[in-house]
Amino acid sequence: MTKIDPYFADELKKYGTDDFTACFNCGNCTAVCSLTDKSVFFPRMMIRMGMLGLKDEILSQPEPWLCYACGDCSETCPRQADPGQFMAAIRRYSVAAMEPTGITKMMFKNNPLFLLITLIIAGFLGFFLLTLKPETNYARWLFAYLPFGTIHDLGLIVFGITGISAAWGVVKMFLKLKKAAGKAPGKAIPVSQAINQVIREVTVLKRYQSCDKEADSHWHAKSFSLKPWFIHWSIMWGFIGLLAATTLNFLLKDPETTVWWPSRILGSLAGILMVYGSTLAIWYRLKKVTKAYDETKLADWMFLLFLWVAGVTGFWLEIAVFLNADMLANHLVFLFHTVISMELVLLFAFSKFAHAFYRPLALYFYYRRQSA
């Protein structure tokens, strides 16, 4: 017996699904979705759960994360309930519900607060970064009030909280999905095979690619380089590439590294991919090319802009280093770049970024659900 919570729908609406209660359960959305199959029930069933306030149900199913927001459902909906928007909202809701601090809830439900928190973190990071070089003139007089060691430790604690929150969210989701999956009928495929499938999906986004397989899809006849799945792939692999390059740089610990070194080449290529992807993604959202890009929430803008700014400032710095232009402006760009990049990482568990962990985890449970 499941208890209906009639107030949950109002709560969900705060995560940016304005019209989903208009749904009259026709199921057209599920019928047109390229990603539903006999074991996956969305968007209709998820909307139903949202209506009835079965929040635990939403949090313990992989469904919210199996959707790539192609927008076909929203185009088809006879009630303009915007199922695509609903799916995005329950992903936001999930991110907020998984992490333990409650910061995400505040940010997703309240735009001014979102901006304020983002700015505070940026300010804090900027200050923190300045403290890393105590011999700098700007910093010296400051430490009369706040000792460098304290600030440094505080910074580590904050990053620690992010890391713990992210891990907490992942474990929490894993346990929830596992518990619910235990109830699913049929014999599941082996773990190794499921992980293999997840890796394959993350590598080539085959499921995402199938989103425009219908001949009347906006993207069907377009070049692959313009298709949403490829944009997503570029951003994702661009970011992963950059992360790898940064890590390599850090490991080599050689400040004299030039652009020709392998990690720098990797960084440049990955940067091109990420800037290309995020530029197009921003462009599509500005132009609202399809229904999927109709409604962009602050969380989406922030995430994309951070990626884009991090990428563009990164290239600026590459050029500056190449030209050996040791100027204040370039120092400031470097500060800005670092702040943005670190904030991206810092907000990892508390932003749209979290999908990078939740989606593969959900995919794992989705593949595990398939009978052997």
Add this chain to the structure above:
Amino acid sequence: MEESKKKQRIGVYICHCGGNISDHVDVKGLRDVMAGEENVIISKNVMFACADSNQKEMIRDIQDNHLDGIVVASCSPKLHLHTFRGVAERAGLNPYNYVQVNVREQCSWAHSDHPDEASLKAAGLIKAGIRRVASSEALYNIEIKAHRSVVILGAGVAGMRASIDLAKMGNQVILVEKEAVTGGNLSRKGALFPTGQKGTELVETLTRQVKNEPAITLFTNATIEKITGSIGNFQVEVAIHEKAGETLTFATGAILVTTGYEPYQPVEGELGYGKSTRVIPIDAFDQLLESKSGELQFEGKTVRRIAFVYCVGMRQTNGNNKYCSRTCCTAAIHSSLVVHEKFKGVKAFHLYRDIRTYGKNEVLYERSSKAGDIYLLYQEKEPPVIEPRGDQLLIRVKDQLTRKRELELETDLVVLVTGMVSRSDSTTVADRLKIPIGNDRFFNEIHPKLRPVETVINGIFLGGSCQGPKNITESVQSSLAAAAKINAIISKETLFLEPIVARIDPKACTWCGKCKEVCEYEAIFQVETNGKLVASVNEPVCKGCGICGPVCPYDAIDLAQFSNAEIEGMIDGFSDVVTLVQKTGTEEVTATKKTVKMMDFPSEWRSIMQSLQENPMTIPEIATSTGLEPALVTWHLMTMNKYFIVEPAGMDDSEEYYRYQLKIN
């Protein structure tokens, strides 16, 4: 009938129907056969009998040849009976000296794979038609004077609205209301969609108009006791209950029934009804909404959650109310929207079986779901379980939309969305008016599409929801349609009725009273002629049903157009021998046959009955035993089954065929 009265100069027209008939029926052969019939002066083939040119030719034929009877062998009389009656009339011939024979639907279409037999059947039918017209009589429409007044039963929205229009069209209206006040069900309604006016306001407006209209006489606390007479001249006895024993009689041209409906009364325990005072029908809920403002309270407690349960008492698979009341979905959703408008923060659940907010009402459904109302789909076989829990109600429902999951919800109030049922006294009204009642116990019209406001009783009309569930708009539409129809009839002041009525031969009648007993319409009464008591027919009241004829021990009753002479003539004609040239491949064979295959039936039936005398048998067994084709046996058995001669007696041992046995009376 006497021989001398028979028609001597008959014209026969056999229609090709452009090939519809002539492709399968040998119309030329039939023309030649019919030309040889006794008293037939003209026998013709026509391409389209109904065509203008042919109608003109028929008129010329009738006038030039002084024809005294015509037969058209063409399509169903439903299509062209009145066309050719018109032709006869224009030619100066009595329209009742015309007979239409249906050789299209009954011969060429039905037997297109047996053209020879189709032709033989057509021959029989046309011969029957010729004999019938030979014995036909000239008949004249019954003329009656109509009173320009109407009695309307029920002063609800339909009755009041119709009475106002009828009065404005210059008729006297007697408006009879059973209750002490006017308005009926409408007076219990709150704000209405889409105008937002209240039911009570509409009732006030209408009542004021009714009272201000001098041509309307309103009787409240009054019922009809007895109705006699017929269209144009009914006598309606009205009992005035305020003055005990007082009855008034009104002569009226027509009667309009607008007695309305009753809301379904849930039985004790049905969906929690009676288990808690917090389970209330929708009418009570609407009144609660009307009476509250600011905060919605019930029994001293604030209502924050309401559950509407739909289809209460309606669409019963096993019960009597098979129908959908069609207005209640809209009413419930509308009430829910009124709740949201008047009281903030109230959550509404809708437990439904199907949402039927047809037409414009669909916007309400959309508005309600957008407002966040939760819709839960239950099935009739698994209704929600509603139980009191503290001062709340606990509902358990299997929601079809969530993969039949069992859901639980707590509410402060359960509103039973009850449908419409016919009034408990509708059988009394039907008895007094002699109008039929359907399986749903609402009054029945003649034809749901083509004659939607008329009853089988000429002059008695239906309006509003006494005929079946209707919303206010539809009720008023139907009652105004009836009003217009009534005015069209009674404003002519003189009415003509078809003369197909029973006629009594006073010489043969001895007044035994049997015919009066069986007459459903009270059309037969006793008169004294030449010092002898005999039966007589009130012609405007008689429906020509013919039930009095066979019960008369002295054969003193004949039905116009269906006299013994006519019917016997038809039988003779149909069973006559006919000779038709039949084409078998390229060969022409002249066959003389009895047209009536039907005459064989009794013998075939007899042989089937004989073979069933001992044991029940299957169709193949009967076929073997009688030597008849299995298909023919099947056909006969189905007919015999329909007429209670045989009945199925279970499957045979191999469970392949049904056995049949003789039905023992």
